[in-house]
Amino acid sequence: MQRQTWMAMARRREKGALHAWLPLRTWLVVAALAALALAALTFGLLQLVSQSARETALVRAEADAALLQSKLDSLPPDLSDEERAAEAETLVRIRALDATDGGLCDSGERQRAIVLRRDAAGETIGTEGIAWPSAAALRSGRIGLPAGTVCQADGGEAVAVVRSLPGGGELLVGRTVVRDPSLVRSAYALAATIALAFLLLSIGLALYLARSWRARLDRFNALLDRADANGFAERADEDDPRPEFQLLARHLNALLRRSADMIAGLGRLHRHVAHDLRGPVMVARKHLEAIESEVEHEERLAAADARLALVDKRCRTLLGIIDAEVSPRSRTVVRVDERLRTLIDDMFTYLADEKELSFDCDLARASTPAVGDLLDRALENVLSNAIKFADPGSTIRCSVVDRGAMVRVAVENDGPLVPEDTIRRIFEPGFSDALGMASGHGLGLALVKTVALRSGGDVRASNHARGFRLEIDLPAASGALNTEDTDGRLN
Missing domain, CATH: 3.30.565.10 (Histidine kinase-like ATPase, C-terminal domain)
Known part of the structure; x- marks a missing residue:
């Protein structure tokens, strides 16, 4: 018999191991961790999109720098320093102007070019609204952009490379970092899909657990409703796959057993009071009534009878209390x-x-x-x-x-x-x-x-x-x- 019970419990555990052994607080922890994982996933996907945008901007900046460097290197060698500086300034201004479509910003280009040239004296020319970056910004390769520059309404950042020029000057060429809208949409779509799947899974799990718990709680409530009528004789089923309901059933059964013992004790008290106390009182009153007219001291007999009447009233009230407690009526x-x-x-x-x-x-x-x-x-x-x-x-x-x-x-x-x-x-x-x-x-x-x-x-x-x-x-x-x-x- 014990082996069959053990095998039945084992089959139940195998059938729903996850549901059987994870209590409610564990499910709440799992849900919280899943929500954190979802948020981390969304943040990670957006970081990947941003990193991809920075890498693309860096590649294009290096290509722009190489192209501009080659144009500067291809200038005729017989040019004087003033002429060479003038040609370099012209190339830089033309590239800066081309990057903004002549200030119209209507080409649809997302990653705009930034071009700056600084001579040996520290004078900077190139893209309007952008100063020569600090040494820390140059080391990081990332430049903050003021709002309204390089066709960037909200500012943002750019990645840049720096090239040395003959005569002690420097050339900075960069590209604005703009995330690809299609990648952003894909990241949000993936996160939304995962969120929807998690929400549906949570709702399904909540409905399943609520239905399962409601059925168990309904059985407990029905048992308690019947307890008064059947003298607390029924017991809850302790063979439940969920440990918290097993514990609840054990405590409930212990309470029912104690209640049954208390009710049985009150029933015995009811019988004892009715038989051992009220019976003799009634007999004594009958004897007093019988001898009241035959003996002297009628007042004392009347007083004794009144006291016995009070005892009888107390007995009846006490029996009423016990009867209300123990009698299923x-x-x-x-x-x-x-x-x-x-x-x-x-x-x-x-x-x-x-x-x-x-x-x-x-x-x-x-x-x-x-x-x-x-x-x-x-x-x-x-x-x-x-x-x-x-x-x-x-x-x-x-x-x-x-x-x-x-x-x-x-x-x-x-x-x-x-x-x-x-x-x-x-x-x-x-x-x-x-x-x-x-x-x-x-x-x-x-x-x-x-x-x-x-x-x-x-x-x-x-x-x-x-x-x-x-x-x-x-x-x-x-x-x-x-x-x-x-x-x-x-x-």
Whole structure:
């Protein structure tokens, strides 16, 4: 069996080795390096085009220099120095003028000629707008051109060669460096082709990875959605070709196992509380009722019975919390506004009368998928808490607001404010002395939070200008399910 599993994993690795072993961060590094390589390639191609243009200009400059040198050497030997200098100046000016088409620059020649002649005294003649270069420029063979010279609108550079002339003079002949447009277009076309190919490859890879990852994540999400219903019994498949998903599956399975153990422990606690604690309490109360009329000290018996009733109430609330945590129960779509209105009318009006309280309700139509009796108990606890701490003669304000994806139930009273450090603990089980009145059992608001969280919502407590406010967010029922009859049956 182990050998078959190993062989199956090996086949998967061979089938998609690159995809299987390169995590996302590696793909990002590869993409970044590919982008840098593309930029370097484009820069390199343009450098090659420029180098080719410089080499071509240098060859043509050397040819021009050789031709002009030969013309100077072919002058009659019987010429005087003044005549020879005049002839040389004429040849230089004619060549400089020819290079610019007489100043018209209309021949279409890209690499224009530069001709300069400097005599022994340092006087320079030749192409207009260009001075004799510095020694450093001559050593490099590259001359910077001012804008507007030699038919170069934006300036640029030229490569040049220098020849010595009889009598101590020097001759500089050069050509402007202009990249061949066809080569530039070819370089950009090649770079654009590579960029497009890389873009298409990246998009294809991203779609492939997104589809693969989405399918895996959907399986994880579906597993988590089913976990509550099946008691965390299912497990994620750890035999995944991608190591990050293997690690995620192992951690998820460990979490599911721990959750299953915790739920099982809560289930055992539920049974123990129901059998070992609440049972004896009920029996004791029955015995007290039976002997109440037969013995003296009826007040003490009544006090004992009241204490047992309180213990019984705590047990029922604790069992409700555990039941909400561990029991997979079917949910129906219930009208939150109707439930809250019914509770106020049927159960809490008489409690409010004792303190001369009034209710101000703004209940919008809203529905939520919930376990009906647990939602009722949560709403009961919120209302009971508001009435308990409200100032006599004040108003309890209740609202239900449909916020689209969520339904918000809010209950607030006019009463003493709760310290901020206490608000952070108010939903802890057993914390009942929020206002210095330890008359509760500290489980009512804990049940509210449990029901809200198990329903996919949340609960918050805060002070407002005149008192205290509790808000419960519950997921809204969607579409056609957002209706129910007043008896709770779905339409």
